[in-house]
Amino acid sequence: MPKGKSRSEDLGRRRSLSDFDPLAAALLPPPNETPEEKEIRIRAEIEAQKISDDIDEMLRQEKLERKKTRAEVNVLLLGQSESGKSTTLKQFQLLHTPSAFHAERIAWRAVIYLNLVRSVRRILDTLSPEADIDDHDDEPLETASIIISSNGHPPSTISGTRVPKYEVYKKRLEPLIQLEEKLTRLLTAPGDSDEPTRLPLSWHQHDSLMTMSNGRPTPTITIPQTNFLSQSQSLPVSPTSYPSPTLSNGPPSNSRRGKEVTVHSSTNWRKTFGLGGKSKSPKSAHSGEIEGWWEDPDDPVHALNACAPAMQELWKDPNVRQRLDEKRIRLEESAGFYLNEIPRITAKKYIPTNDDVLKARLKTLGVVEHSFLVPSGANRGVQWKIYDVGGARNQRHAWAPYFSDVNAIIFLAPISAFDQVLIEDPRVNRVEDSLLLWKGVVSNKLLENVNIVLFLNKCDLLQAKLNAGVRLNEHMLSYHDKPNDYESVSKYFRNKFGAIHQSMTPNKERELYIHLTAVTDTRRTGTIIANVRDIIIRGNLKTLRLV
């Protein structure tokens, strides 16, 4: 390009730009630039442009990465009823929203009381002469705490240890029956005063309670029934198998007893029993201190506190323990935990500990959602949504709507349950049911790109059970005569579940992560959750990049 022309063009540009942009004019090349100077300038400009482009690209990549890591992570907790899903959710809450968890602990008082009262009633029911007669009916029994012998039936129990003080205990513990009614009523009372009080679930069909929002069922929570004097009436096999009100015997006050009670998440049991609820008295005018629920004469703690010595005597009575053993009832596998803590739990100023809340049993019906933000490096954090589903057979239809936008599944299989049967179908071994469910999940095409983490749960109970001499091969013939110790048994289950995934997954690239867990153990579970969180985030990023 001739020098003169270039200069005149430059001057023209300079003039027109300098008219409205003095900075642009200042950046223009000097008017008397030599060809050598121009070459150097242009080379420098190209270099600067390249650096600027590289920076732009870096920023673009970073932004993309941030967008990806900020993407919502949806995690679904799956597994049969009583596998530990809600407990795992509580552990996530404890780890990520500890202050909310602590604030809510007090509200769990009601559930813990009810768990304790039901355990006591369960013992009384076991000791009653009618229970022996009932044992001869081929009726389903509650699974969580009844050990079924290898032939699939509980041992015959008509003869065995007598408990001479049974009638005395029954009389002294009578107030607990009313308390059970009262707690159930309080827990199921709607939070909204204009909402009608719900009838016990047994007066409804499940499906009528499962209203849908966005094609997904609304969450409800159920307190498990424990009355096995009326098991034949109260045990659900399918949603339509609930007895109608006309089948219900006895006065209305007994109608809730032993039946499944539904607690909708919309009912405000947390508020009622929380410090902000009615159970808190106003500030004391004299001392200026905050008075608590213990000042309220209607609070359930008073009846419990009065019955504490009788409960303690019952639980410590060697004849009672012997009788429970004979009937192979293991209360420690369910809410029995609280029986070892009677003085503490029935104390007037009792505040549940983290452990108490983790062990509190409230059966989930429908799907409960919990979300929180997981901080991640320099990013704003990852929004996690965890869905906790009901695991009973008649609840499983509610799972599928969540499959389409889930990123990861934590599947829980309670391997301590190898000698138990399903409450929904006493012909089915609980571990066999978990294996069937597992097959269904890992082979599902819709879930082929979903990361799966398997929790072989209740390892603490498995260990205790094996130590007590319960043999796996009496319940799972395929175990043959391998050693009946914890190491061998847990390895066997790990291999069994792993092999099913290996052979049935539609995505051979998918890695399976297996953890041996006891999700009631906060320390161990905290470490596992941190690990799982990383796996899920990494897996999620990988999946996003592939899409």
Ligand SMILES: Nc1nc2c(ncn2[C@@H]2O[C@H](COP(=O)(O)OP(=O)(O)OP(=O)(O)O)[C@@H](O)[C@H]2O)c(=O)[nH]1
């Ligand atoms: N000892 C012990 N108890 C456990 C463990 N995991 C759960 N539990 C207890 O088992 C009971 C049932 O646990 P949940 O978390 O309510 O079970 P779920 O899977 O949510 O059951 P559904 O809501 O019916 O589907 C609770 O009382 C828990 O405290 C465990 O690893 N060890």
Ligand SMILES: [Mg+2]
């Ligand atoms: Mg649950």
